[in-house]
Amino acid sequence: xxxxxxxxxxxxxxxxxxxxxxxxxxxxxxxxxxxxxxxxxxxxxxxxxxxxxxxxxxxxxxxxxxxxxxxxxxxxxxxxxxxxxxxxxxxxxxxxxxxxxxxxxxxxxxxxxxxxxxxxxxxxxxxxxxxxxxxxxxxxxxxxxxxxxxxxxxxxxxxxxxxxxxxxxxxxxxxxxxxxxxxxxxxxxxxxxxxxxxxxxxxxxxxxxxxxxxxxxxxxxxxxxxxxxxxxxxxxxxxxxxxxxxxxxxxxxxxxxxxxxxxxxxxxxxxxxxxxxxxxxxxxxxxxxxxxxxxxxxxxxxxxxxxxxxxxxxxxxxxxxxxxxxxxxxxxxxxxxxxxxxxxxxxxxxxxxxxxxxxxxxxxxxxxxxxxxxxxxxxxxxxxxxxxxxxxxxxxxxxxxxxxxxxxxxxxxxxxxxxxxxxxxxxxxxxxxxxxxxxxxxxxxxxxxxxxxxxx
Amino acid sequence: xxxxxxxxxxxxxxxxxxxxxxxxxxxxxxxxxxxxxxxxxxxxxxxxxxxxxxxxxxxxxxxxxxxxxxxxxxxxxxxxxxxxxxxxxxxxxxxxxxxxxxxxxxxxxxxxxxxxxxxxxxxxxxxxxxxxxxxxxxxxxxxxxxxxxxxxxxxxxxxxxxxxxxxxxxxxxxxxxxxxxxxxxxxxxxxxxxxxxxxxxxxxxxxxxxxxxxxxxxxxxxxxxxxxxxxxxxxxxxxxxxxxxxxxxxxxxxxxxxxxxxxxxxxxxxxxxxxxxxxxxxxxxxxxxxxxxxxxxxxxxxxxxxxxxxxxxxxxxxxxxxxxxxxxxxxxxxxxxxxxxxxxxxxxxxxxxxxxxxxxxxxxxxxxxxxxxxxxxxxxxxxxxxxxxxxxxxxxxxxxxxxxxxxxxxxxxxxxxxxxxxxxxxxxxxxxxxxxxxxxxxxxxxxx
Numbered sequence: 001x002x003x004x005x006x007x008x009x010x011x012x013x014x015x016x017x018x019x020x021x022x023x024x025x026x027x028x029x030x031x032x033x034x035x036x037x038x039x040x041x042x043x044x045x046x047x048x049x050x051x052x053x054x055x056x057x058x059x060x061x062x063x064x065x066x067x068x069x070x071x072x073x074x075x076x077x078x079x080x081x082x083x084x085x086x087x088x089x090x091x092x093x094x095x096x097x098x099x100x101x102x103x104x105x106x107x108x109x110x111x112x113x114x115x116x117x118x119x120x121x122x123x124x125x126x127x128x129x130x131x132x133x134x135x136x137x138x139x140x141x142x143x144x145x146x147x148x149x150x151x152x153x154x155x156x157x158x159x160x161x162x163x164x165x166x167x168x169x170x171x172x173x174x175x176x177x178x179x180x181x182x183x184x185x186x187x188x189x190x191x192x193x194x195x196x197x198x199x200x201x202x203x204x205x206x207x208x209x210x211x212x213x214x215x216x217x218x219x220x221x222x223x224x225x226x227x228x229x230x231x232x233x234x235x236x237x238x239x240x241x242x243x244x245x246x247x248x249x250x251x252x253x254x255x256x257x258x259x260x261x262x263x264x265x266x267x268x269x270x271x272x273x274x275x276x277x278x279x280x281x282x283x284x285x286x287x288x289x290x291x292x293x294x295x296x297x298x299x300x301x302x303x304x305x306x307x308x309x310x311x312x313x314x315x316x317x318x319x320x321x322x323x324x325x326x327x328x329x330x331x332x333x334x335x336x337x338x339x340x341x342x343x344x345x346x347x348x349x350x351x352x353x354x355x356x357x358x359x360x361x362x363x364x365x366x367x368x369x370x371x372x373x374x375x376x377x378x379x380x381x382x383x384x385x386x387x388x389x390x391x392x393x394x395x396x397x398x399x400x401x402x403x404x405x406x407x408x409x410x411x412x413x414x415x416x417x418x419x420x421x422x423x424x425x426x427x428x429x430x431x432x433x434x435x436x437x438x439x440x441x442x443x444x445x446x447x448x449x450x451x452x453x454x455x456x
Numbered sequence: 457x458x459x460x461x462x463x464x465x466x467x468x469x470x471x472x473x474x475x476x477x478x479x480x481x482x483x484x485x486x487x488x489x490x491x492x493x494x495x496x497x498x499x500x501x502x503x504x505x506x507x508x509x510x511x512x513x514x515x516x517x518x519x520x521x522x523x524x525x526x527x528x529x530x531x532x533x534x535x536x537x538x539x540x541x542x543x544x545x546x547x548x549x550x551x552x553x554x555x556x557x558x559x560x561x562x563x564x565x566x567x568x569x570x571x572x573x574x575x576x577x578x579x580x581x582x583x584x585x586x587x588x589x590x591x592x593x594x595x596x597x598x599x600x601x602x603x604x605x606x607x608x609x610x611x612x613x614x615x616x617x618x619x620x621x622x623x624x625x626x627x628x629x630x631x632x633x634x635x636x637x638x639x640x641x642x643x644x645x646x647x648x649x650x651x652x653x654x655x656x657x658x659x660x661x662x663x664x665x666x667x668x669x670x671x672x673x674x675x676x677x678x679x680x681x682x683x684x685x686x687x688x689x690x691x692x693x694x695x696x697x698x699x700x701x702x703x704x705x706x707x708x709x710x711x712x713x714x715x716x717x718x719x720x721x722x723x724x725x726x727x728x729x730x731x732x733x734x735x736x737x738x739x740x741x742x743x744x745x746x747x748x749x750x751x752x753x754x755x756x757x758x759x760x761x762x763x764x765x766x767x768x769x770x771x772x773x774x775x776x777x778x779x780x781x782x783x784x785x786x787x788x789x790x791x792x793x794x795x796x797x798x799x800x801x802x803x804x805x806x807x808x809x810x811x812x813x814x815x816x817x818x819x820x821x822x823x824x825x826x827x828x829x830x831x832x833x834x835x836x837x838x839x840x841x842x843x844x845x846x847x848x849x850x851x852x853x854x855x856x857x858x859x860x861x862x863x864x865x866x867x868x869x870x871x872x873x874x875x876x877x878x879x880x881x882x883x884x885x886x887x888x889x890x891x892x893x894x895x896x897x898x899x900x901x902x903x904x
Contacts, residue, residue, distance in 0.1 A: 106824030106827055107477070108831025127481075127831070137474060160769075161792070373556065387509060
């Protein structure tokens with residue numbers, strides 16, 4: 001079933017034990033993997049086209065990445081970019097609502113989309129003989145989206161159910177939703193991309209029209225095609241269905257807000273119903289995904305929480321039996337990032353014990369250089385996971401999109417591996433000293449609502 | 457009101473209908489090879505070359521259904537303990553050595569099977585297979601590891617019990633299978649976990665983990681001869697003593713229809729499950745059941761999702777599945793919705809079961825639902841893990857591996873009348889039980 005929100009909450013990646021997708025390094029010859037060999041051109045209307053041919057299966061992945069995400073939600077409309085993403089599956093001038101499903105699922109393919117803080121991506125995987133059809137359809141929703149009140153309201157109800165499904169129903173949904181909210185002070189990354197019931201209710205059809213007009217334009221889009229196609233034919237079709245869409249002359253609004261350096265540590269207490277085990281998160285401001293420090297932070301993250309041999313697991317879960325689940329993340333985004341550690345406590349253990357143990361592990365990694373074998377293990381885990389992420393055409397397109405849109409450099413998709421391989425023990429110490437020891441923590445604790453004593 | 461957002465396309469360029477597809481290119485289905493070692497271990501290798509990754513899975517032909525009556529969770533605990541220490545490696549050493557390869561090693565139990573999986577770069581497969589064999593063959597089940605894992609599982613259950621979906625799932629199994637082998641939670645309960653002793657774990661392992669009750673499936677960047685040789689190296693000396701035990705049999709049940717509400721005060725949503733006995737994986741109606749479910753609740757454009765999400769905005773998604781096991785497993789349809797709409801959603805689900813049983817599916821619905829199924833099948837074979845999962849699903853139940861070539865034909869042959877007659881005997885809503893877990897004060901009238 002399509003999950004039209006999959007890239008939004010870094011917290012969800014924490015739960016899944018996977019570091020945030022914005023920071024994937026690439027594969028080089030050391031692993032004997034061919035680089036992703038992409039072609040690139042920019043159309044006259046500003047649309048960027050990247051293509052990677054792989055004819056081993058008769059399928060093709062079609063991605064369109066728009067350089068607009070939740071950070072551009074209008075004021076008082078948090079969750080809007082994501083709601084808008086859902087509306088993109090409704091009608092266009094020549095497509096009735098849900099026709100995208102007719103052109104994908106009904107012919108043995110699938111479609112999905114995801115809204116991230118920094119971008120919104122729409123994608124399909126179809127039998128390759130449908131490539132031309134889907135290029136037409138992507139041109140339709142970029143060029144002539146239409147929306148009616150009934151469809152808008154019904155889809156808004158779906159998104160409200162999605163909010164309940166992700167935030168209210170899971171035991172730690174509110175906890176993970178609270179991390180970004182309490183970690184940024186002025187940057188719009190502080191607003192949850194999933195929004196809130198009240199702000200979703202406040203949105204209107206007119207907002208949809210304005211948002212499409214402002215951000216959905218060829219010079220704000222990156223199209224990525226991976227799989228079974230003929231390059232010449234692809235170029236002809238893209239020119240025909242997307243190259244004919246005019247480029248507006250107005251500028252595209254960009255988020256320019258600078259998050260200030262934290263000047264003091266902060267503690268936040270959050271509560272929720274049905275919380276059998278308390279939880280704690282500690283965050284620090286971190287650099288953007290394109291920072292030269294990104295690779296070392298990713299390796300630090302892997303040392304701390306990559307697998308059961310990782311330091312946080314071995315210490316908090318295995319030896320001390322303080323935690324039911326631990327994680328760390330180098331959640332590096334387009335503008336800046338967060339480095340975070342989290343722990344859901346074991347039965348009878350307190351968040352204070354958790355915080356102390358998490359800090360002790362960070363201190364140890366800052367004070368004593370990591371050994372060669374442990375460093376190598378952390379890199380191998382990172383690189384193998386990356387390779388698995390790129391097993392399919394769709395996975396390759398995602399990796400390329402992240403490099404282009406979040407890191408501003410398509411070549412990063414292949415260069416990233418060398419950066420990870422080059423990280424030294426001293427690099428790991430240096431970045432943790434800079435961002436963790438040299439930064440100010442925000443500590444977020446999450447416990448059962450005190451007023452309802454029955455919940456534990 | 458219909459608002460057109462923008463029409464920036466130059467008029468002469470507008471093409472108002474989608475261009476038709478070109479002729480399709482046929483997909484290649486990878487072909488498995490197999491060999492049985494002298495000790496009875498069945499080894500299957502399926503090659504797929506494009507990425508240097510391999511997935512290997514050891515299947516034991518017994519899982520949660522083999523849990524003794526008062527020891528629910530024994531199969532799962534036993535499988536999870538495999539990686540927590542062997543005769544020559546501690547839990548920490550296993551994790552370190554496996555992860556030094558960049559590999560992942562996981563073990564657990566499902567219904568009808570326990571498993572150990574490894575995912576690894578093909579260049580590092582020999583060492584990874586050796587670790588897989590060590591944990592499957594030589595676990596020590598140390599008491600402190602048992603105690604630690606038991607506490608972790610009890611904690612996990614305390615979390616699961618506060619989540620509407622998990623809670624509804626636990627109850628649905630009980631409603632359908634009662635005290636039968638499929639009736640309990642795979643993970644056990646806080647009470648049953650306390651009853652499990654080290655001897656129970658060791659006995660479960662001794663009974664079921666033996667080469668003549670196991671299958672090794674290796675898929676990805678590896679050729680058959682090399683796979684067979686690696687299997688021989690790591691498993692050749694594994695010995696079985698005495699005759700292999702027979703699989704635990706589950707008698708078909710005719711449970712009474714029940715409506716069960718589990719009150720979870722302040723739950724953020726209600727989980728709604730509609731369930732009834734389904735079919736066995738070995739049922740000749742396999743293809744018909746697959747197509748029927750694709751129409752009803754398999755995929756975005758299936759009826760349940762269309763009615764509940766797309767038309768009414770009542771959920772983020774609704775779906776259904778036949779859980780195909782050695783003996784008939786459950787059929788269940790499920791969704792989550794705001795507490796206030798739980799009853800409405802339950803009645804939509806029941807009426808969709810009835811609609812399929814009482815009226816024929818039109819060709820313009822049947823054809824795309826088959827295509828969706830066939831597309832999913834092909835895509836699942838694109839990763840080494842997906843390939844191993846598909847082959848393992850055939851091997852576990854003794855289905856010929858060549859059936860991987862019959863899936864598409866089987867789906868294509870299903871007719872609208874096949875679907876309707878299958879639905880009328882297997883899906884009628886009047887025989888289905890309903891389980892709702894949520895904040896009950898918002899959806900039931902408790903004045904009586």
